[in-house]
Amino acid sequence: MTRVQPHSLRWRLVCRLVGLQAAMLALLVLVVIAALWGSGHLVSLESEDDTIDALRDAVVRDSNGDIAVRDTPVLAKRRAQAPYFWFQIRDREGHSVSQGRVPLEYAGIGDALDGIGQARLGWNILDGMRPTARMKWIDTPAGNIQILTGQGGAVSWQRIGHAALTLFLGILLPIVALMTLTTFVATPVVVRRTLAGLDRAAAQAEKIDIDGRGARLPLQDVPSEIGPLVSAVNDALSRLDEGYERHKRFLVDAAHELRTPIAILQTRLESLSLGPGAGRVLEDVARLSTLADQLLDLQRINQQADWFSAVDIVAVGRKIAAELAPLAIAAGYEISFESDVEHSVVRGDAGALERALTNLIQNAIQHGGRKGAIAVRVEPPATISVTDDGPGIEACDRERVFEPFYRSQGHGRGAGLGLHLVQEIVRRHDGAVAISEGPTGGACVRMAFKPAHGTS
Structure with missing residues (x-):
């Protein structure tokens, strides 16, 4: 395209x-x-200049030294074009010649213009109409002479x-x-x-994301021609917000409705003797329960209060590892908990941190290949990691697996919410989560937090 x-x-x-x-x-x-x-x-384009050019070649001196004008074809043409054709030619010695009817306004004006090289004679805008004339001193075969002429006929296209x-x-x-x-x-x-208002609207649009719902583009200072477009975008954002709220309410309601029958099913299965496949059945039921909890966690994350308390992640790691040990052992894993420090305190929400670690261990159980070991480890200053011996996660997928509902190739089971929830919880605690390769080639997911100074 x-x-x-x-x-x-x-x-x-x-x-x-x-x-x-x-x-x-x-x-x-x-x-x-x-x-x-x-x-x-307007000083119009008269043909006097063409007449002067024609006279230049026609002026000669006779045997007495007086000025004479030869009747050349060009001059004859000019004369034929203008019925009122006239000219007056003189030199500084007093010789002169004229043809046609010289207007009274110009009959004796030549003597007064000896010191002027050339002039165009006419009238002012407010004056009455009068004949126009053109005067020019030029060099000819008869010497330097003054030519005064008017009514010269048509103007040439060249001029x-x-x-x-x-x-x-x-x-x-x-x-x-x-x-x-x-x-x-x-x-x-x-x-x-x-367009300054439109630039501000564009800057506001760049800040809109899924976590910033309710944002609208400002209409202030936006040109009226572009206002309908900005209003249409705001209306579209309103519809998207409404759709998102409906979608969220559906997920929360569905998760609430699923938790009760899943819990009843799990209790009944645990009371029955299902034979060698009982572990896989219980694991599948646990996965359903986990999915329902994850859907509820999506809502809890946005509703958490902005208050934290001191939380010992060593205690959190020991507790969650013990609670999920039966599930891991039933799936064929060995699970262990290790800590390089006796206590590691951070400020946060204990329940949220427990859910984040639970998701990591359940993710390892689900994608670890059902063999090997799962290790939960706390390292100073305030880092907790979960490592498995499974196939690991390709380097190209280690960022994308944190996107909601994304499942990397070869890991088709699950809803793709676990690692996304882990990342959101860690971000709310000003921490960072990263995926690397474990010592045996499996995946190692590490959550790093800021230690809480002055707490015990």
């Missing part, structure tokens, strides 16, 4: 905003230009393209670049602040 890579909301917004801003800006510029051009309030490129590079592109930079900087900041 192909894994879909998550996309970045920040950069998707940046890209789309930049594209939208560029398109809107371009449209706005085009609308403004069209409006100003249509109303005549329109050049003007559009100049407009784009000089105005539109810098604005788009500035807006893009602003968007790249501002959008991640805005998105990060806007």
